[in-house]
């Protein structure tokens with residue numbers, strides 16, 4: 001697999017280089033030079049294949065010989081150890097549940113794949129790395145769970161004290177082993193600044209092999225294409241192309257879908273759905289990309305004012321906005337609309353949407369109402385289990401939803417964190433001692 005930078009001012013790199021480098025030095029993003037189309041025979045029998053079999057064939061086609069087949073197969077079987085079922089909610093409204101992994105959110109796919117391919121190369125090269133991440137909540141949980149016990153990798157997670165939910169904090173601070181949680185007396189921005197400074201610091205770089213688990217790493221994008229294929233396999237018997245509504249923040253999830261479409265999956269259309277942070281829906285409507293400060297919403301994992309995958313989104317289409325609009329419709333919704341639909345869908349069907357999933361539901365429903373959709377199957381992506389946002393959900397539906405055992409178990413474990421000031425010198429002192 002060869003990758004180029006969207007800014008096109010640095011040389012192409014291998015998958016391994018893009019994996020460990022994360023970002024090209026010209027400030028672009030790595031994109032696959034070629035996205036192969038899968039043979040018709042793959043789609044003819046896709047409904048007979050398991051999720052792991054589908055994921056293996058997709059990843060093999062993308063990554064090529066960079067990882068030998070037997071090794072890649074082992075990695076995929078380990079990554080895809082839980083299901084992603086498509087569930088019918090209403091007439092032609094299906095949900096793809098991406099929350100059955102260890103942190104109960106779709107980021108598990110990216111974190112698990114990234115950690116395992118990194119660990120694979122590190123073992124071969126007999127090397128170690130130190131991953132530094134700042135989190136405002138959700139990413140940290142997926143990274144902690146995804147990288148836990150991975151040989152050769154030490155993970156240090158910075159989170160703002162008192163500013164993540166109790167459950168999120170438990171997911172970060174109860175694993176131990178190769179995962180260390182630093183509880184910063186400050187804000188998420190402080191955490192992010194401290195990590196950025198660490199990557200630039202000569203002393204730290206001399207002592208450690210530092211890396212990030214950044215959400216725009218190509219290794220987090222690739223596995224996010226797998227479940228689009230698997231979703232199609234589950235509804236193929238309906239005999240129609242599919243429309244996906246994707247609840248979006250940085251648009252990595254949507255870019256996974258664009259890879260799947262390029263590889264030949266019969267996706268008729270995408271709905272790029274956001275909360276009030278509607279920079280991309282605005283761009284699709286006006287043709288102008290206008291990033292701005294994020295606003296707080298109840299679907300807070302999508303509170304992004306400058307979506308990092310915008311560069312990739314336009315690179316898929318050579319910046320041709322007409323071509324983008326032919327494939328992607330933008331929609332956005334307020335918190336009031338989100339709460340209202342959680343209640344309405346629960347009352348009508350008994351299905352509980354988390355706030356992010358509810359936004360995706362609204363996007364799909366709006367698209368289906370505006371277009372002739374008798375020839376398509378509508379699927380909205382569910383990116384988090386409702387219990388992760390239990391305060392909102394219980395309040396809106398007027399009932400206490402059930403908490404999955406894994407969350408209950410984490411809730412009972414003892415938090416272990418290292419108290420930390422909000423200055424880079426505090427972090428540096430800690431890392432060097």
Ligand SMILES: *Cc1c(COP(=O)(O)O)cnc(C)c1O
Nearest residue numbers: 248249250251252253301383384
């Ligand atoms: C991260 C996240 C999103 C947004 O995904 P992007 O790939 O950033 O668009 C949506 N829902 C949940 C629950 C998330 O954690």
